[in-house]
Amino acid sequence: MTLADSKNVARAAAATFLTASALLAIKVIRIKRRRGPKNFRSYQPVAPTQGDDCTRDRFSTKKLPKSIDAVVVGSGIGGLYLAALLAKSGRVVVVLEQHYVAGGCTHEFTDKGWTFDTGVHYVGRVEKYSKLLDLVSDEPVKFAQMGSPSDGFVYDQIKLGQEPAHSLRAGRQNFVQDLQERFPAEKEAIERYVDMVVKCNKGAELHFFGKLFPRPVELLLDFFLGSKFKKLAGRTAKEVLDELFTSELLKSTLLGQFGDYGMQPSAASFFIHAGIVAHYLDGGYYPVGGPQQISRGLIRTIEKAGGRCLVNAPVQRVDVAQNRATGVTLRNGVQISAPLVVSAAGAEATSKFFPQFALPPKLQGGISHMYAFLGLQGSKEELALSSSNLWALPSPDIEGDLARYYADPWPMVDSGSLLLFVGFPSAKDPQAAERHPGKSTCVIITEAREEWFSKWKDSKQGKRGEDYEQVKRRFQEGMIKGLLKHFPQLEGKIEYVEMGSPLSNVHYLSRAASYGLQHPPSRYTIAGGLHPGRLAGVEGMWLTGQDVTTNGFAGALMGGVLTAHGILGYGFWEIVVCGRDLITDMMNQQK
DSSP: OOHHHHHHHHHHHHHHHHHHHHHHHHHHHHHHHOOSSTTOOOOOOOOOOSOSOGGGOBOOGGGSOSSOSEEEEOOSHHHHHHHHHHHHTTOOEEEEOSSSSSSGGGOEEEETTEEEESSOOOBOOHHHHHHHHHHHOSSOOOEEESSOGGGTOEEEEEEETTSOOEEEESSHHHHHHHHHHHOGGGHHHHHHHHHHHHHHHHHHHHHHHGGGSOHHHHHHHHHHHOHHHHHHHTSBHHHHHHHHOSOHHHHHHHTTTGGGTTSOTTTSBHHHHHHHHHHHTTOOEEETTOTHHHHHHHHHHHHHTTOEEEBSOOEEEEEEETTEEEEEEETTSOEEEOSOEEEOSOHHHHHHHOTTOOOOTTOOBOOEEEEEEEEEESOHHHHTOOSSEEEEESSSOHHHHHHHHHHOOHHHHHHTOSOEEEEOHHHHOTTHHHHSTTEEEEEEEEEEOGGGGGGGTTSOTTOSOHHHHHHHHHHHHHHHHHHHHHOGGGTTOEEEEEEEOHHHHHHHHSSSOTTSBOOOGGGGSTTTSOOSSSGGGOBTEEEOSTTTSOSHHHHHHHHHHHHHHHHTTOOHIIIIISOOOHHHHHHHHHO
């Protein structure tokens, strides 16, 4: 190559670089100067289509909009919040729910004068999540703080066998102070632990939103910026606590909320443990008027944009043509066309109506539960009920107790000494006494394996036979026996009992696992977790909810936020380079 040729190559390279830089600069300027959310469509709000209860809008082809922008399968908080975000962005969304009532685990049921929550037993970080709900909900939801000023707003009590109960009070300082007073020899380690919990939880934001970026970019950001999160999320909760503390009782106390994620601490990622602890550090709250207030407000928003949320609408399959989702077909044969399909039904259920998708080999469905819904005669004052929850475990040996229980549950069940979550919805909701004066409600939950009920898995609900009913009664007696050990004042006050089992989950959720997929460390890696977009390589097919983020109300809602970002085109340039995101853009638009 001659000197002249070299100069020409250099000039061409410089020109290419300058052109690319100019184009990128123009792109950044356009993104930063853009008004409102990306790909926003203005729309004229329409009048609500339903009566008082929009959560029970039964499917009919006559109710389908003429033109549908997206179909969302499943009406849990992840699906409804995603649909509401899309509706606020000018999309006509149809949400399809197989159950007779929408809302997923936000729904309630009323029977013989008692109203029960089914999945949302408390919520943390309301300063964040109430703003997110208010942003898109047509009916703002208020939250009541659990506990009272006199007890420091206790939201959870941890009872390990015969050890004194440990109360978790609202506020990081209270959390640390109470532990240090009880375990003074671990004072510095407790401080380090809380720092690790907060940092690990904060570091998850990059991990989850990185799922929206091209894979090379996701890998680079993970390598350079995600090392702290990976170091903690890649270890189990038990491993981290074993390294920090010497007191076995302290470790068991801190792990006492493991029922919120439903895995043995020796198998669960430290991140899911940290996420639960951090979520409630500032206290626990309960939606005033009950959890179903949340789903009603979101459905009204969907309707105002011309969409619908229709129940009794089970999906048979996702329709695909030329590697693109084109809509869904219901079990009754009705076809619904749409350029976007989003599954909010959970990964396990999705694989049934979208068989192109297969679960990663290391991700399986998590634990299931037995539920006891109790109707009590008497007000919360008369029965001396607290609005805080109780986590009661047989002993401080969590791992050993779980191993024995999973191997043979009956000794613990029959003695009433089993893992119990106890909450009193009527004591948490300030409006409950107005709706049902002189009555109170209690929800008891304990873990149960799906295989314990495999004998009846092919039987129809209500027709599973006397032997199934006997198993339920045996659990019922053991769970009530356990309740009365901690709340003896309720003896003789129980007037109503309704039981639920893993088969109830299968009937209503199309899976036994209460929390969706398990939370091993491998789930929180790029290769081991689920990504929301282009599911199984099919264009226009998306996944949302807790299985793309993490479990619970907050995790599922953030799954909706994440998937909405992807659908509306928010990616690396908007989020990382220009510092723009859908939620902030919507908030600024409403100012």
